[in-house]
Amino acid sequence: xxxxxxxxGGLVQPGGSLRLSCAASGLTFSSYAMSWVRQAPEKGLxxxxxxxxxxxxxxxxxxxxxxxxxxxxxxxxxxxxQMNSLRAExxxxxxxxxxxxxxxxxxxxQGTLVTVSS
Amino acid sequence: xxVLTQSPxxxxxxxxxxxxxxxRASQSVSSYLAWYQQKPGQAPRLLIYDAxxxxxxxxxRFSGSGSGTDFTLTISxxxxxDFAVYYxxxxxxxxxxxxxxxxxxxx
Numbered sequence: 001x002x003x004x005x006x007x008x009g010g011l012v013q014p015g016g017s018l019r020l021s022c023a024a025s026g027l028t029f030s031s032y033a034m035s036w037v038r039q040a041p042e043k044g045l046x047x048x049x050x051x052x053x054x055x056x057x058x059x060x061x062x063x064x065x066x067x068x069x070x071x072x073x074x075x076x077x078x079x080x081x082q083m084n085s086l087r088a089e090x091x092x093x094x095x096x097x098x099x100x101x102x103x104x105x106x107x108x109x110q111g112t113l114v115t116v117s118s
Numbered sequence: 119x120x121v122l123t124q125s126p127x128x129x130x131x132x133x134x135x136x137x138x139x140x141x142r143a144s145q146s147v148s149s150y151l152a153w154y155q156q157k158p159g160q161a162p163r164l165l166i167y168d169a170x171x172x173x174x175x176x177x178x179r180f181s182g183s184g185s186g187t188d189f190t191l192t193i194s195x196x197x198x199x200d201f202a203v204y205y206x207x208x209x210x211x212x213x214x215x216x217x218x219x220x221x222x223x224x225x
Contacts, residue, residue, distance in 0.1 A: 035214075045154075045162065045205055047214040061213050062119070101167055103209025104152045106174075108161035 002026040002107040004096050009112030016086050016116070022079040022096030022109055029077035030054075033102050036070065036081050038092035039111075048094070049081065064090075086116045120144055122206050122217035130225040137193040139220045141206035146186045150210040153182055153191045156219075157202045165204075166191060196222070 008020040022034070036048040049070040050059045058070050069082040079096050093113050097105035121144040131137055141151065149169040154162040164173040166182035169189060179194040193200055201224050206217040 044219045045156075045207070045216040047207075047216065050214070059212050095161060099164070099167075103150065103214065104164060104167045104207070105154075105162070106164045106167075110161055 002098070004098070004107060004109035006094065006096055006109045006112040009094065009114045011115045011117065012086055013118050014087060014116055017082070017084045018086065018114060020081040020083065020094055020112055020114070022081075024077045024079065024096075024098070027098070027107075029072075030074040032098045034070075034072060034079045035097045035105065036079075036094055037097050037105065037108075038090075038094045038114075040089075040092040043092075046092070051079070083114070086114075088116050090114060091116050119213055120147060120208055120211050120215050122208060122215055124204075124206060124217035124220045126220060127218070128221045128223060130223050131196055132225045133196050133198055135196050137191075137196055137200070137222055139191040139193075139204055139222075141184075141189040141191070141217050143187045143189075143208060147208040147210035149185045150208055151182075151184070151189050152207045152209070153180075154205045154207065155200075155202045156205065162205065193222075 003025045005023045035050040051070045055072050067085045071080045093111035095109050095111040097108045099106040123142045125140045151169045153166040156162040170182045181192045183190050203219045203221045205219050
C-alpha cells in the first residue's frame, strides 16, 4: 500500500521560510516523479511543483517560481519543498502526490497545513 | 497556461439521478485529462485518467469522455457517497492545472 506522510507545516510570518517533507513507502520511490499540490482554505486544488526521477528536472507554478525549491532524497524515499519568502496567499494544506501515470495523481498524502500570518 | 473551466459550479441532484459534469480547456489537451473526487477533510481520489480510463477500484457508474477541449464526467446513477466536489486536471502542458471544481450536492 502506498503511503505518503507529510510534515513540516506550521505558522510562519510573512517573508519567513519553511521546509516540508514527504516520507513515502509502499512504492519504489526512485521510479516515480513526485509532486506537491496545495489547497487554500475553502478553495480548489493548485499544482505547485513536480520533480523528476533523479531530481534533475523540476517544474514550478508561476505563483511559487523563484521562492520554492523542490528536491528529493531517493535513499530516504523522501520528497522536500523548501519555501522561502512566504506570503499570506501561500496559506494552504500542502499535499505530496504521485501517480502510476506521470502527470496524474493517483496517491495523495493527507497534507500539512501551512499558515502564513503575522 | 491551460485554463480548465468546469461547469456547472454546483449540481443539485437526487440519489439515483444521472450527473453530467463538464470541463472545457482553453486549448487542446488531447486526451490528457483526469477527474478527481474530493470529500470534506479528505485527499482527492483519482477517478478517471486519459479522459476515459477508470482508475483502479473506481465503480463502473463513473465514466469519462471527450478529447481536445471538451470533456465530460458522467455518474450514471448517483449513490449517497458520490456527493462531493469533482475536479478536472490536465497533464498535457506545464504548468499542470486543475479546474475550479463542481460540487455535486443532494437536492
